[in-house]
Amino acid sequence: MMESCRSVALALHVLVLLIWALCMQQSAALKAGVAKVDATLPVGVPLAGFSARKTKFWPIPRPTKYTTFMEPSVGHLDPTWTKALVLKDDDGTELCIITFDGIGADGALRKLAYYKAAVLGFPLPLSNVIMSGSHSHSGPGAVSPEFLWEFAPATDLIVPELQNMVAEKMAEAMMTAYKQLAPASAGIGVSQLFNVTKNRRAGVSPFLKPTDIDPNMAIISVDSADGKPLATVWNFAIHGTCLGSKNLNSSADIMGAANAAIESLVGGTALFINADAGDIAPTGATCDGNAERPHFAGADIIAAHVKEARSDVKVYSDLQLQLKSQLIDFGLTDLNLTLARVQNCSSGGPLDICGICEFLNCDLHLRLDSSWVEEMPRFTAVKFVHGSNTDILVTVPGEALSGLGFEIRADMKKLGFDSLVLAGYSNDHMGYFATVQEYDVGGYESLLTFWGSGTAEKIRQSCSAVASALAS
Ligand SMILES: *[C@@H]1O[C@H](CO)[C@@H](O)[C@H](O)[C@H]1NC(C)=O
Ligand SMILES: *[C@@H]1O[C@H](CO)[C@@H](O)[C@H](O)[C@H]1NC(C)=O
Ligand SMILES: *[C@@H]1O[C@H](CO)[C@@H](O)[C@H](O)[C@H]1NC(C)=O
Numbered sequence: 384m385m386e387s388c389r390s391v392a393l394a395l396h397v398l399v400l401l402i403w404a405l406c407m408q409q410s411a412a413l414k415a416g417v418a419k420v421d422a423t424l425p426v427g428v429p430l431a432g433f434s435a436r437k438t439k440f441w442p443i444p445r446p447t448k449y450t451t452f453m454e455p456s457v458g459h460l461d462p463t464w465t466k467a468l469v470l471k472d473d474d475g476t477e478l479c480i481i482t483f484d485g486i487g488a489d490g491a492l493r494k495l496a497y498y499k500a501a502v503l504g505f506p507l508p509l510s511n512v513i514m515s516g517s518h519s520h521s522g523p524g525a526v527s528p529e530f531l532w533e534f535a536p537a538t539d540l541i542v543p544e545l546q547n548m549v550a551e552k553m554a555e556a557m558m559t560a561y562k563q564l565a566p567a568s569a570g571i572g573v574s575q576l577f578n579v580t581k582n583r584r585a586g587v588s589p590f591l592k593p594t595d596i597d598p599n600m601a602i603i604s605v606d607s608a609d610g611k612p613l614a615t616v617w618n619f620a621i622h623g624t625c626l627g628s629k630n631l632n633s634s635a636d637i638m639g640a641a642n643a644a645i646e647s648l649v650g651g652t653a654l655f656i657n658a659d660a661g662d663i664a665p666t667g668a669t670c671d672g673n674a675e676r677p678h679f680a681g682a683d684i685i686a687a688h689v690k691e692a693r694s695d696v697k698v699y700s701d702l703q704l705q706l707k708s709q710l711i712d713f714g715l716t717d718l719n720l721t722l723a724r725v726q727n728c729s730s731g732g733p734l735d736i737c738g739i740c741e742f743l744n745c746d747l748h749l750r751l752d753s754s755w756v757e758e759m760p761r762f763t764a765v766k767f768v769h770g771s772n773t774d775i776l777v778t779v780p781g782e783a784l785s786g787l788g789f790e791i792r793a794d795m796k797k798l799g800f801d802s803l804v805l806a807g808y809s810n811d812h813m814g815y816f817a818t819v820q821e822y823d824v825g826g827y828e829s830l831l832t833f834w835g836s837g838t839a840e841k842i843r844q845s846c847s848a849v850a851s852a853l854a855s
Pocket of ligand 3: 587588589723724725823824825826
């Protein structure tokens, strides 16, 4: 009697352990890994973002070790990082997000980084890798090959040695993040942050006021199995233009300072994905200095907001991922560079398109091919599912004006998605995407909208094409 009781107890014990192990396995279905690598380039590289950093006699080249048309950097203000977050759900669907403190995401750089990572053993397909440039205007240039940006000069002529350096750092981040994959939980939430940004077209467009911003901030919160913050992806529309063209020290600008502040306030790694920042600039107060922070005072406000918003995001260890990625051909540009359209250019902007127009004598309808600007962008949508809740991330290959951002937000709602991560400046960089209304007003962002007045609509349809493939 005693003996059989004992064996029944033992069997029950084993059963309980088995059920517990199964439950643990189920509740630990999601895995995450994250890594950050300092990708600061040597002093003397061009800094990408302002054509006012061109040499005195541009377009006559004045080559140095790393520069051709632009002044070389003279130092570093703060590091420019590349970071990677890998997520894997229990079906084995994998996603890698790479962020980079630079002017934009370039398709050639993305592929180079990917192939370097693949050689190291990184197993995800290229289509499951999203690269986002923070849009800092003081990050490294000379790492992308499109001639329009090289010559403008926004990025300066590519230096393969520098492109390789950055790609290697990205590959290292991707591989390290992949090796770190461990049980985790994740979730997405959207909150709103006002008063750190302003609409910079308010003086140009009769339709816009300085307060016409996109205040939406999406957060992807990733915690380790023991509930500690592992990664915080924050997605917000803000230009990285606190430092102006006179600054020749490399820097991750306001978003870099905010990342650092988030990491010290929240813990874990902070990754920034810009949104529809085509017309959204930081306010003066955001860029001011204070006693503790010589630049970027607003970084602390952003970090405090992220911390609070993150605490409201529910995370799930059984979050499911679905992914749809597609190349979409935009064809040759439909670029109307006539003196008439350049009229409103005095509004300014980081790239001296008026100067270029004058130089080219500017009576042009330019049908530029892919050696000038990327034309076959990759659009990726990622659906995050928990219960009946479905959130979506969708990429935009450049600078959507906030008007377009709101249209995409409305489209995603109509498709039935709850929260949206609007991943601008991601995968490729095709310039600005002005809505028809802003295209017709003209000005800087309009002139750098390269596929005519239908550009924004084509971007919008492309986002919907990948997202609707995932809609229930
Ligand atoms: C802050 O944002 C709100 C909402 O747009 C606006 O009403 C208010 O005027 C802003 N305050 C400042 C100081 O900009
Ligand atoms: C270019 O823009 C000007 C000024 O808006 C307009 O008059 C002209 O028709 C445009 N040309 C083309 C080819 O679209
Ligand atoms: C310049 O902007 C004004 C509105 O601010 C607009 O009426 C005008 O058509 C614009 N000119 C061009 C060439 O785009």
